[in-house]
Amino acid sequence: xxxxxxxxxxxxxxxxxxxxxxxxxxxxxxxxxxxxxxxxxxxxxxxxxxxxxxxxxxxxxxxxxxxxxxxxxxxxxxxxxxxxxxxxxxxxxxxxxxxxxxxxxxxxxxxxxxxxxxxxxxxxxxxxxxxxxxxxxxxxxxxxxxxxxxxxxxxxxxxxxxxxxxxxxxxxxxxxxxxxxxxxxxxxxxxxxxxxxxxxxxxxxxxxxxxxxxxxxxxxxxxxxxxxxxxxxxxxxxxxxxxxxxxxxxxxxxxxxxxxxxxxxxxxxxxxxxxxxxxxxxxxxxxxxxxxxxxxxxxxxxxxxxxxxxxxxxxxxxxxxxxxxxxxxxxxxxxxxxxxxxxxxxxxxxxxxxxxxxxxxxxxxxx
Amino acid sequence: xxxxxxxxxxxxxxxxxxxxxxxxxxxxxxxxxxxxxxxxxxxxxxxxxxxxxxxxxxxxxxxxxxxxxxxxxxxxxxxxxxxxxxxxxxxxxxxxxxxxxxxxxxxxxxxxxxxxxxxxxxxxxxxxxxxxxxxxxxxxxxxxxxxxxxxxxxxxxxxxxxxxxxxxxxxxxxxxxxxxxxxxxxxxxxxxxxxxxxxxxxxxxxxxxxxxxxxxxxxxxxxxxxxxxxxxxxxxxxxxxxxxxxxxxxxxxxxxxxxxxxxxxxxxxxxxxxxxxxxxxxxxxxxxxxxxxxxxxxxxxxxxxxxxxxxxxxxxxxxxxxxxxxxxxxxx
Ligand code: SF4
Ligand code: SF4
Numbered sequence: 001x002x003x004x005x006x007x008x009x010x011x012x013x014x015x016x017x018x019x020x021x022x023x024x025x026x027x028x029x030x031x032x033x034x035x036x037x038x039x040x041x042x043x044x045x046x047x048x049x050x051x052x053x054x055x056x057x058x059x060x061x062x063x064x065x066x067x068x069x070x071x072x073x074x075x076x077x078x079x080x081x082x083x084x085x086x087x088x089x090x091x092x093x094x095x096x097x098x099x100x101x102x103x104x105x106x107x108x109x110x111x112x113x114x115x116x117x118x119x120x121x122x123x124x125x126x127x128x129x130x131x132x133x134x135x136x137x138x139x140x141x142x143x144x145x146x147x148x149x150x151x152x153x154x155x156x157x158x159x160x161x162x163x164x165x166x167x168x169x170x171x172x173x174x175x176x177x178x179x180x181x182x183x184x185x186x187x188x189x190x191x192x193x194x195x196x197x198x199x200x201x202x203x204x205x206x207x208x209x210x211x212x213x214x215x216x217x218x219x220x221x222x223x224x225x226x227x228x229x230x231x232x233x234x235x236x237x238x239x240x241x242x243x244x245x246x247x248x249x250x251x252x253x254x255x256x257x258x259x260x261x262x263x264x265x266x267x268x269x270x271x272x273x274x275x276x277x278x279x280x281x282x283x284x285x286x287x288x289x290x291x292x293x294x295x296x297x298x299x300x301x302x303x304x305x306x307x308x309x310x311x312x313x314x315x316x317x318x319x320x321x322x323x324x325x326x327x328x329x330x331x332x333x334x335x336x337x338x339x340x341x342x343x344x345x346x347x348x349x350x351x352x353x354x355x356x357x358x359x360x361x362x363x364x365x366x367x
Numbered sequence: 368x369x370x371x372x373x374x375x376x377x378x379x380x381x382x383x384x385x386x387x388x389x390x391x392x393x394x395x396x397x398x399x400x401x402x403x404x405x406x407x408x409x410x411x412x413x414x415x416x417x418x419x420x421x422x423x424x425x426x427x428x429x430x431x432x433x434x435x436x437x438x439x440x441x442x443x444x445x446x447x448x449x450x451x452x453x454x455x456x457x458x459x460x461x462x463x464x465x466x467x468x469x470x471x472x473x474x475x476x477x478x479x480x481x482x483x484x485x486x487x488x489x490x491x492x493x494x495x496x497x498x499x500x501x502x503x504x505x506x507x508x509x510x511x512x513x514x515x516x517x518x519x520x521x522x523x524x525x526x527x528x529x530x531x532x533x534x535x536x537x538x539x540x541x542x543x544x545x546x547x548x549x550x551x552x553x554x555x556x557x558x559x560x561x562x563x564x565x566x567x568x569x570x571x572x573x574x575x576x577x578x579x580x581x582x583x584x585x586x587x588x589x590x591x592x593x594x595x596x597x598x599x600x601x602x603x604x605x606x607x608x609x610x611x612x613x614x615x616x617x618x619x620x621x622x623x624x625x626x627x628x629x630x631x632x633x634x635x636x637x638x639x640x641x642x643x644x645x646x647x648x649x650x651x652x653x654x655x656x657x658x659x660x661x662x663x664x665x666x667x668x669x670x671x672x673x674x675x676x677x678x679x680x681x682x683x684x685x686x687x688x689x690x691x692x693x694x695x696x697x698x699x
Contacts, residue, residue: 047647076454077612078461080644086609087648090655109454270468272444272484276461304418306644310465313416317472330418 001069001100001124004029004062006055009221010150011246013178014142019071021135023125027067029058032224036061041333043091050302050331051218052084054225059088063097071121074103079276079307140247141183145190147245149173152197154242157234159202167231169196208239209351212289214282215300216308219331220244226300226329227337229344233298236348241294243285244278262288269314279307283314290322296351297324298344303332325351369505370396371481372437374429376403377422377463378445380536380566381593384526384543386441389498389519393507398437400429403573407432408672414473420642421574421672422567423462423469430470430477439481442467443497446486451617452610455488460613460645530593535579536570556588558690561626563592563653564638565615568670575638576676578668581683590632592622599625607652616645623653627660633690634664636683641671664690 003019005012007029019026030036032054040057048056059070075082085103092099102121107114122132149170157166173193180189211233219225221244233240259281263273266284273280282299289297299315301308312328319326327347329340371390373379379399387397401407403425411421411428433440444467451457458464467482483500487493495516502512522543529539534548542548560582568574569591582589592600603621604610611617619637626632637653639646650667657665666686668679 045647045651047642047644049644049647052647076456077452078456078458078464079612080648083609083611083648087651089608090652094655094658105454109456269472270465272446272464272468275464279461279465304642304644304647306461307465309416309418310462310469312418313469314465314472 001025001121002027002067003069003071003121004059004065004067005071007032007058007222008218008246009223010146010174011143011221013146013174014139017142017178017181018135018139021127021138022122022132023127024069024121027062027065029062032058032222037333043095047304048087049080049216049305050225050333051216052080052087053333054218054222055084056088056091059092059099059101060097063092063099068098068100070099070101072101072103074105076106076109077276078274079279081277138181138183138186141186142177142180143247145177145186145193146174147247148190149177149193149197151242151245152194154230154234154240156197156200156202157231158208158237158239159200159204159206160235161201161203163235165200166197166234169193169200172196206237208237209295209348209355210239210241210293211348211351212285212294212297213240213242213300214244214278214285214289214297216277216302216305217244219300219302220278221246226331227335227340229298229300229329229340232341232344233348236345238348241289243281265291269318270310275307275310277305277307279311282308282311283318286315286318286324286326287322290318290324294324295355296347297326298347299326299328301328301330303330303335305330325354368394368396369438370398370436372398372400372430372433372440372478374426374433374440374442375400376425376429376571377567378443380570382523383540385519385523387544388522389501389515390441392515392518393502393505393511395505398433400432403429403571408573412672416469416473418642419462420640420644421670422565422640422643423466425567425571425574426466427470427473431474434474434476434478437478439479440477441481442470444482444484446484447488448485448614450488451604451614452612457488457610457612457614457617459615462644531596533590533594535589535591536566536593554586556586558585558587558633558687559590559631560587561590561592561623561632561635562638563619563623563626563635565619565640565643566593568638568640574640574670575668576670576674576679578636578638578679578683581676581680585683585687587687590626592618592625595622595625606656611645611648611652613645616649620649620652624656624660627657627663632663633694634666634686636686637665637667639667639669641669664693 002025004027005015012028016026016028036054036057039060040053044053044056072085074085085101089101102117104117105113153166153170160166173196176189176193180186213220230240262281262284265287266280270280270283286297315326373386390397407428408425410431411424414431415424415427430440445459445463447458467480481501483497485497498516499512526539526543529542538549562569579589600621603624606624623635626635637650639650654665657663668682
């Protein structure tokens with residue numbers, strides 16, 4: 001099979017490895033561009049959420065590049081994402097495009113279906129079961145290493161002296177990871193990458209604001225969908241803590257803890273979980289960031305995203321009660337980089353003034 | 368004795384008889400918010416988060432309308448109404464799941480909300496548990512609650528039967544509480560049109576800007592998914608590769624599929640709300656299925672804050688003209 005998959009951040013490095021090493025051809029999905037979005041918007045329902053539209057565009061692009069199969073995740077609700085693959089399949093069929101979309105439903109809900117699909121992918125690739133499992137493990141390690149490095153970059157970037165050096169170094173590190181083929185190689189590449197990132201020339205006298213990023217997983221994880229917001233913030237001298245990582249794998253210094261705790265944090269404000277997507281997480285994480293003394297929070301969400309609208313209507317209350325500013329950015333196909341930049345700059349400005357004021361206030365108290 | 372307010376929207380159109388009867392037989396007074404109007408919409412727009420769909424804004428408006436008139440507002444957290452779907456995980460749209468919290472965060476001076484969680488997937492005893500919680504909160508004895516539930520169920524069943532006979536919800540509500548049914552137009556209608564969508568969009572004359580009246584004047588007989596018993600809908604569910612995750616969406620979709628297969632139906636109208644999340648999928652799925660099932664005429668009408676009667680009229684007239692034209696072509 002010639003397999004492709006949705007693109008989300010740098011995870012394609014791990015998925016590419018996976019597909020190629022279980023005996024299939026891989027069509028690496030290109031980074032979503034204007035063309036991707038245009039295609040996606042053209043063939044998607046008007047009020048589909050932006051992740052749906054970008055994926056629609058991506059699937060049309062990889063079809064053109066020769067992919068015949070797409071592997072993606074399914075879902076059991078309560079939000080739309082679990083139904084994406086069915087709709088995408090129907091729309092592609094309507095357009096006369098031969099494409100087999102394999103949507104993996106969560107094994108806990110339908111083990112038989114999961115197994116059937118997994119077997120299809122494995123058997124048609126022709127590698128032994130042992131090798132298949134080994135490759136899966138290596139891919140998982142890669143995913144974790146990617147998350148680790150990206151996370152580190154968020155803490156380094158606000159201090160960089162030469163603008164863009166962190167991002168360039170991160171790319172170099174990711175390339176090394178791309179080459180690694182065993183668990184040991186991956187560990188070595190990760191360590192080397194981390195070492196390089198730590199070598200980036202820093203100005204330690206800076207005192208970065210700390211901002212938490214919350215919201216819907218796709219627009220949080222895919223940089224092109226959020227106009228490289230996390231890099232933008234870093235280069236403005238802000239230390240970013242992102243609440244979501246694909247592996248859900250928590251490094252030593254993440255603020256956000258396992259989901260149960262987040263739900264517990266949300267409960268006084270939103271007494272129901274889950275409500276789909278990252279709706280409850282967004283509420284709980286706002287509370288967490290406030291409690292950890294963050295300077296502010298940015299909520300990233302697709303326009304008309306159902307759970308994030310619920311969260312958005314509740315967040316002002318948290319913002320008031322726990323005294324933490326929150327900026328919500330709803331993203332659709334009309335959102336431009338300049339618009340995001342302007343709003344972010346204004347927000348950061350506000351956070352700085354607020355911090356100033358608070359420090360002065362505290363100073364007076366001491367005197 | 369307390370006065371309990373029920374917003375005249377969302378689940379009102381399908382469960383009002385049950386709850387009115389339940390509260391009344393416990394000795395409480397039930398007040399319904401005023402019919403949807405520009406004033407209610409404006410209130411809702413003011414209170415609700417501005418990215419919400421109109422039904423959610425209207426809900427805020429209806430709740431606000433009850434402030435000062437009631438001791439409690441009945442805003443149950445509707446999580447699920449049945450065990451359904453490939454994984455048995457069907458719920459209501461996520462906005463329903465967070466609704467009581469949205470109200471609390473957005474509206475000041477709310478009276479106490481009765482926001483009991485309703486999750487009927489859990490089993491057959493669940494409805495009774497919900498009623499027991501509410502009844503006890505209002506200070507009723509267990510035996511009274513039991514009697515109230517039984518009475519409420521009977522009332523709801525009568526209502527349901529009327530719906531299956533083709534009566535529209537508002538009229539059926541009147542009828543089960545002692546009113547009379549309006550006389551049915553005995554003449555042969557020119558067309559039979561199925562109108563599908565969410566009850567709170569389809570049956571609220573303000574939201575759909577008088578669609579039903581318009582169709583009636585044009586001599587079209589209207590069918591809706593509420594007129595179909597569960598059994599018929601369930602059969603349609605099997606035609607889909609995978610069911611959707613939301614109760615009202617599945618009902619609208621299954622209803623549409625059923626009507627597509629009926630010879631007596633000339634066309635299908637889907638009424639959908641601007642910026643509705645689930646409907647982006649429901650609507651496209653209906654459109655695709657209509658094409659695949661032999662091209663039955665299908666039209667979707669999207670309503671928003673600014674939809675005017677004139678706009679709807681033009682579209683409905685054009686749709687009916689198209690049906691007429693098709694029929695002529697067929698006959699020749
Ligand atoms: S969580 Fe938001 S973006 Fe994701 S499927 Fe639901 S509405 Fe779409
Ligand atoms: S189903 Fe659509 S119209 Fe209804 S509450 Fe959800 S988003 Fe709004």
